Amino acid sequence: MNPYPVYVERAAGTRLEDADGHRLLDLIYNATSLIHGHVHPQVTEAIRDQAGRATAVLAPNTVQIDLAEELCARVPSLDRLRFTNSGTEATMMMIKTARAYTGRDLVLKMDGSYHGTFDGMEINAATPGSERGAPYTAGVPANLADNVVIGSFNDTDGVVSLIERYADRLAAVIVTPMASIATWVPPAPGFLEAVRAAATAHGVLLLFDEVIAFRVAPGGAQQRYGVTPDLTAYGKVIGGGMPVGAYGGRVDVMAVTDAAGGPRLAHAGTFNGNPVTAAAGLATLRLLDADAYPRLERLGERFATRLRGAFADLDLALEVRQVGSLVSVATTERTPAAWGEVNAAMRLALLNRGVCGWGVFALPTVFDDAEIDEAVEIIHDALRVPAAALHEVPVG
Ligand SMILES: Cc1ncc(COP(=O)(O)O)c(C=O)c1O
Structure with a gap:
C-alpha cells in the first residue's frame, strides 16, 4: 500500500x-x-489452552472432531467435512473433489468472483460478457481457461443456459451465494434456486463458496437463502483468527477422498486439521449463539x-x-x-x-x-x- x-x-x-x-x-x-474482534478473551484462552496440549499432530485430534461436529450440526448439507489451512485450499480441494466424482473437467464460475489464489480459478471473462475465460493475473497458464466457463452472477437465464449447453462436460458450478465481486452482492430472487434446479437436472454439482458468506446465518448463506449445495467451502470465521479452511457436503461425493481402501483423490497437507486452529474456531462458534x-x-x-x-x-x-x-x-x-x-x-x-x-x-x-x-x-x-x-x- x-x-x-x-x-x-x-x-x-x-x-x-x-x-x-x-x-x-x-x-x-x-x-x-x-x-468477535481482536484477541477475544475466550478465543485467546482456547488458543493458549490448546497450545499447551498439542500444536500440530499427524493424526486426527479431538478438538478437530469437536469443530467438525459443531459445523455439521449447523449445516445440514455437511455429511462429511475436511479441514484445510486456507479458503483457497478449501475451494481448490472442493473443485478437485467435484471433478474426481463426476469425471468431468469443466467448471462454471461467475465473472469477477474470487475463490482464492489457485491457478484454476484465477480466470474471468476474456472480454466483457464472454463465456470464454482468460487468466486475470500473471503466472497462470492461458490454457487453464479451457477448463472454465464464465457466467454472470444473478443472470439467471444466462447461467441456466450455460449449464444446459455444457452439461455433459461440466463437473460443477461454483457460486458465492452472496457474491464478492468488488463489493458484496446479494443473490437476486430465484437465481440460486434456478442454478440449483438446472445443476440437478444435468448431474452437475452445485458448489457454494461460503468462505465469507457463512457468517450471515447460523447455518451460513445456504440457510439464509434456502438453497442447498452439494459441497461447500469455508474459511475465515471458522478458525477464530487462526489460518483455516474446510470443505464438505454429500457423503457420496466426499467418498472420493476417503482414505480407507485407497482414496481416488488424496488430500495431503502437513497442517490440515490443526488443533490450535480448531480450538480457536470452536470457541468462536460457541460465542456465535x-x-x-x-x-x-x-x-x-x-x-x-x-x-x-x-x-x-x-x-x-x-x-x-x-x-x-x-x-x-x-x-x-x-x-x-x-x-x-x-x-x-x-x-x-x-x-x-x-x-x-x-x-x-x-x-x-x-x-x-x-x-x-x-x-x-x-x-x-x-x-x-x-x-x-x-x-x-x-x-x-
Ligand atoms: C469468497 C472467497 N473465497 C475464497 C477466499 C480465499 O480464502 P483465503 O484467503 O483464506 O485463502 C476468499 C478470501 O478472501 C474469499 O473471499
Missing part, C-alpha cells in the same frame, strides 16, 4: 495499534475472519443506514449494500466517473483519521453504536471536500 502500509504491533477488541502508537478503529477484521446473529444484523443495519445518511448529506450517488454484519459501498449509474480516484484515496484518508478499512466492511459482535457513529462521522469528514469537487465533474 502507498506510501507504506500500517505495521501493526498489537490489537484488542475493535482497535489496532500501529508501530508508532496510533490507535485505529478496525472495520475489516483480517478480511472478515475475526467475528442465538443472541449474536440478531446483534450482528442490527449493527449492520445501523451502519448501513448511517452510511446512506452520510452519502445523502454529501449528495454522493453511492449505493450501500448490507447483509447481516457485511456492508459494502457500490457505485450506481449516477456516480461520477471521477469517483474512482476518490475511492482509491479513501483508505489513506481514513487511516490518517484513525479508521482502518474502506469499501467493504465486516462488523464484529463487539462493535457498538458509538463506534458506528464514530466510523461514519470520520468517513463523512474524509469525503466532505472530494464530494463537493465531484459535483463539478460529469456522471460516468
